[in-house]
Amino acid sequence: MRGKTLYTCSDCGGTSPKWLGQCPHCRAWNTLTEGPAPAPASPAKRFAALAAPQPVATLADIEAADVARTPTGVDELDRALGGGIVEGGVTLIGGDPGIGKSTLLLQAAEALATRLPVLYVTGEESAAQVALRARRLGLAGQGVRVVAEIHLEQIAATLEAENPRFCVIDSIQTLYSDTLSSAPGSVAQVRECAAQLTRLAKARGMALVLVGHVTKDGQLAGPRVLEHIVDTVLYFEGDTHSSFRLVRTIKNRFGAVNEIGVFAMTERGLRGVGNPSAIFLSTHGEPVAGACVLVTLEGTRPLLVEIQALVDAGGASPRRLSVGLERDRLAMLLAVLHRHAGVASSDQDVFVNAVGGVRISEPAADLAVLLAIQSSLRGQPLPRGFFAFGEVGLAGEVRPAPRGQERLKEAAKLGFSVAVVPKANAPKKPIAGLTIHAVERIDEALAAVRP
Ligand code: TYD
Ligand code: MG
Numbered sequence: 001m002r003g004k005t006l007y008t009c010s011d012c013g014g015t016s017p018k019w020l021g022q023c024p025h026c027r028a029w030n031t032l033t034e035g036p037a038p039a040p041a042s043p044a045k046r047f048a049a050l051a052a053p054q055p056v057a058t059l060a061d062i063e064a065a066d067v068a069r070t071p072t073g074v075d076e077l078d079r080a081l082g083g084g085i086v087e088g089g090v091t092l093i094g095g096d097p098g099i100g101k102s103t104l105l106l107q108a109a110e111a112l113a114t115r116l117p118v119l120y121v122t123g124e125e126s127a128a129q130v131a132l133r134a135r136r137l138g139l140a141g142q143g144v145r146v147v148a149e150i151h152l153e154q155i156a157a158t159l160e161a162e163n164p165r166f167c168v169i170d171s172i173q174t175l176y177s178d179t180l181s182s183a184p185g186s187v188a189q190v191r192e193c194a195a196q197l198t199r200l201a202k203a204r205g206m207a208l209v210l211v212g213h214v215t216k217d218g219q220l221a222g223p224r225v226l227e228h229i230v231d232t233v234l235y236f237e238g239d240t241h242s243s244f245r246l247v248r249t250i251k252n253r254f255g256a257v258n259e260i261g262v263f264a265m266t267e268r269g270l271r272g273v274g275n276p277s278a279i280f281l282s283t284h285g286e287p288v289a290g291a292c293v294l295v296t297l298e299g300t301r302p303l304l305v306e307i308q309a310l311v312d313a314g315g316a317s318p319r320r321l322s323v324g325l326e327r328d329r330l331a332m333l334l335a336v337l338h339r340h341a342g343v344a345s346s347d348q349d350v351f352v353n354a355v356g357g358v359r360i361s362e363p364a365a366d367l368a369v370l371l372a373i374q375s376s377l378r379g380q381p382l383p384r385g386f387f388a389f390g391e392v393g394l395a396g397e398v399r400p401a402p403r404g405q406e407r408l409k410e411a412a413k414l415g416f417s418v419a420v421v422p423k424a425n426a427p428k429k430p431i432a433g434l435t436i437h438a439v440e441r442i443d444e445a446l447a448a449v450r451p
Helices: 043-048 075-081 101-113 127-136 152-162 187-204 223-229 327-341 363-378 404-413 442-449
Strands: 005-009 032-036 090-095 118-122 144-148 166-170 207-213 232-237 244-252 260-266 269-272 291-298 301-313 320-323 348-354 386-388 418-422 435-439
Touching (some): 075 269, 090 187, 101 269, 127 144, 301 404, 327 348, 327 442, 348 363, 363 442, 435 442
Parallel strands (some): 118 166, 166 207, 291 386, 386 418, 418 435
Antiparallel strands (some): 232 244, 291 301
16 A cells, blocks of 8 residues: 655744645745655554643743853854853854864864863764864864764764754754655755754753755755754855854844854864954955945944945846845835836836845845945045945835934944934934934935035
């Protein structure tokens, strides 16, 4: 008799007994793949699940101890983690190939090994390759235990024997478990291996880091499944052509999200950048048309990022492309620019870019994007030492950005001298060296920079 099959969604891991074009759970299209159905649990097992009731406590009576964190010793990583690793805490770190995940974790393993037993499980590279990287990085490697293994059951046995307090799995996509017949890297395997390892980490009080690859469309493979399972999700981003890398916190059960760690990739590995505010500015001698500096807030730190726009005569269907900014937001801003400021661009190609491979998701970038677009359209540079921030609404209003004073102070500290900001963010008393145009509507903002 043919075994039963089950169709599993590669996005959310949901299942369906028959093939469907659209996943019934997460509504993604063409994500169901065929696989063998797991054998039904035996009746004995099913009844075991109905065993004695568990003791239930009242929330107020439960002792809420703050989690103890161990700093990894890599400061910028600790910042992203919310202070350090946590006993039994599971972290997923995702990013493009070659961005520096293995390098960062090897550095963290080395720094932690002086205080804790550390195990580095490599599934992608041989132990010799890991050793070679450690030598290149100038790491002593004393105390960092390494095993090249991709078989989950073997890894579980190794964890039993080694009993590490900190364990790195590089990467989760290379592992496979005997309990499933699908290939390593399939959603079922990734989910099963991550779930088993998470259970082990919680049971042993071991801090676990899973390295995850990113698929072509920028998601962690088997993304939503893994994000549910783990406590913390970090995302490595940056342009592989520039040396700067950001580690961004997407989810953190033990700390704040949207915190970032900033690194520079050097020939001796990743170095933390303690004061990163000015690294995403390109260096123009003279101001150029189509460039506007944005003060964005990443976690607790303001960052100055240059937004570039290029507006050029387009063909029959003009293109709107953005790198590091949301494309839908760009389309919306162009419509607002047309309706509320009379600046038409419907027959133009519009490209916008955030310098340095940084990804900006906060709406406070709107004003800088609009000013860069207008500057490119007119071929007129913004004033020397200029910057902007503020959200733009569909009615053409300029809305305040959170923590405006900090943004203004950081820009002033770096020598910027003139700004367009939302009225509600205007400082109560003047900031030395800073000329501020406080605006309520986008036409005011555009008029403020017109020569
Ligand atoms: P790696 O950590 O292997 O990336 P991942 O694990 O995310 O795939 O990083 C590889 C890149 O980093 C590679 O292109 C070389 C570069 N690199 C340096 O520039 N300096 C170094 O000291 C090391 C170890 C790597
Ligand atoms: Mg790697």
